[in-house]
Amino acid sequence: MSKSITIALAGNPNSGKTTLFNALTGAKHSVGNWPGVTVEKKEGKFIHNSNEIIAVDLPGTYSLSPYSLEEMIARNYIVNESPEVVINIVDASNIERNLYLSMQLIELGKPVVIALNMMDIAERRGHKIDHNKLSQALGVPVVPIVATQKKGLKELLDAAVDIVRGKIKYNPNRVDYGKEIEDKIQKTKAMIKDKSNIAKYDLRWLAIKVIEEDEAVLDLLNMKDKFSAENEVAVTNEDAFENDFEAIIADRRYSYITSILSKVVKKPDSKVLTTSDKIDRVITNRWLGLPIFAALMYLVFWFTFNIGNIFLDMIDGWFGALGESAGTALEGIGVAGWLNSLIVDGIIGGVGGVLVFLPNIVFLFIAMSLLEDSGYMARVAFIMDRAMRKIGLSGKAFIPMLMGFGCTVPAIMGTRTLEDEKDRLATMLVAPFMSCGARLPIYVLFAGVFFPGKEGIVVWSLYIIGIIVAVIAALIFKKTIFKGEATPFVMELPPYRIPTLKVTGSLVWEKAKGYLLRAGTIIFAASIVIWFILNFNFSGMSEMPDSIGAGLGKVISPIFKPLGFGSWEAALSLITGLLAKEVVVSSMAVIYGLGEAASEAAMEGDVTGFVEALNAVGFTSLSAYAFMVFSLLYTPCIAVIGTFKKESNSWKWTGFSVAYQFVVAWVISMLVFQVGTLIGF
């Protein structure tokens, strides 16, 4: 077999690179209908016609003059790692803007194959694109594909392999920048051609980048300091232009594209409003935007509870029955009492206590993924811009925060789409306040016990508190330590589309799998550890109130007294929740023997055993609410802390984030309890 071929997938954000990558490699990375879902490069291997191919999915970029971290990653990869061929995914329904990047990719000098994606959408809108003519005009292969339906992939790979193997002659046409710029390019080329470290770069590309004053290239050429002096040679005719060179270069690229497109594309009058535009006039309306958003979020939680709980009761029953029959069976074969307890109370109780909430998680993710995939989430950034700008952030910062409703880890990584470092850090610090999926079991449990019939509104209120606290915290950060102007908000809006079963299904399946995996690993391990520390002390096996766990809880519990839940049980659950927020629930399950309680509950059809247990340690509906608020806001799990360290690259900020979130949670939860008590709840 011949040497493997490395193919880089490059293209605009939201052009379907990840969909193509998944279709090629069989991977299941998450895709979404907004720009910036992929912020890291990903690799996958597969075989095509007995060629081993390594595909590299790069984050989407509009250009190769990088402004944000994700664009830098994409460009550095193509420039420095030299993939054999670049597949440039072009959204056929948005071809003019997409080809701008193609022009730059072609300029880089690496062979480019254009995959004309979303041909189906373009056709539905009445755009007729002659891909053969386009290929001729550009001088690069153009292959029409529909990545979502895996159409045209074989032809695409054939073209890519043929180029690498030299079976197709690769001879791209160049953008003609006009006499003045072309003269400058020649002069600059002459000026830099003897530099030592530029062998792997295309000389014309370097020259254009110098004229565009690209910092990374000026750095590479050692021209940053003496740029002004040396560039004066090149920049002699600046006065001849009313604009700067960058504007002229961008303008020439676009003119080149429009002149090509006028010959190869037939499309209806662009003044006609698309359906997307009409929907947007309502959804993004000044008065209706926010109420529609709030109402949709309420629907999401209503759906999560009312539909999810039907299944929750079923699974709860199974685990109860499993615990009971396992207990009887283990007793029957003469297993020691402690081991029986470890298995039934520790493992089945602890893991089962978390697993019963799987239906709620699944329904939350179904609802969220429908909103994402339809394109609505991108509009939320638009709707929130006015509010976000008041706190000194742009609407774009709201997108990673929304991702936080799923899991805080991708939310923190998603802040890479923000251009400004200060904005990015501020967003990373507040994103954990957005309630992640792992906190949901805590709410379902407590809301179900203490607020029966009102779970939807109670949990919705928690999510809203999370948003409000995040916004206020961001405001304080932006007014104090991260002072600065609001960064300009620039974002492309994807068109609405009808969510497909495939995308929603695979997204939900991935999340459910992740949840099950956590239940089988970290929660499983945590349940065992919790069982041990609750059943042993330093002199051997003990009653629970004398155990190590209880002792630990008792040391910490006074901190939570003013919050209304000063019991060692609550304190211990919260501390163990730092491993993963679901563990709060498994700890409670082990402590209160939910294994048994659940079986009783299954018979009685509710969770009264658990209510009694919680009432016994002093939980009232008010302190339960305070407990939920604390769970919502306090220090996120270790996975988040680790991601925060990696992304901020600072122990100082990581430590700060851990500490201040604990303090914020304590203060707000205390206020809820104290004010609630005062006004007589």
Add this chain to the structure above:
Amino acid sequence: MPLAMTGIGQEVIIKAINWGPKMKKRLQDMGLTPGVKISVISNDTNGAFILNVRGSRLVLGGVVTQQILVDAV
């Protein structure tokens, strides 16, 4: 006039972008080059705009639209 002053449905031509080189470059890369004709799909007074730029839908925050000068068609 600044783009911020235009209304829904209006068509305008980009004249100049008064912003630092980085942001200006980014906007140009996204298709807002001088002379290009754009139309306003949605605008929220003091808030963000949705524009039709070369067939794509671009959201620009209020801060940005005040710094982009346009001519009426």
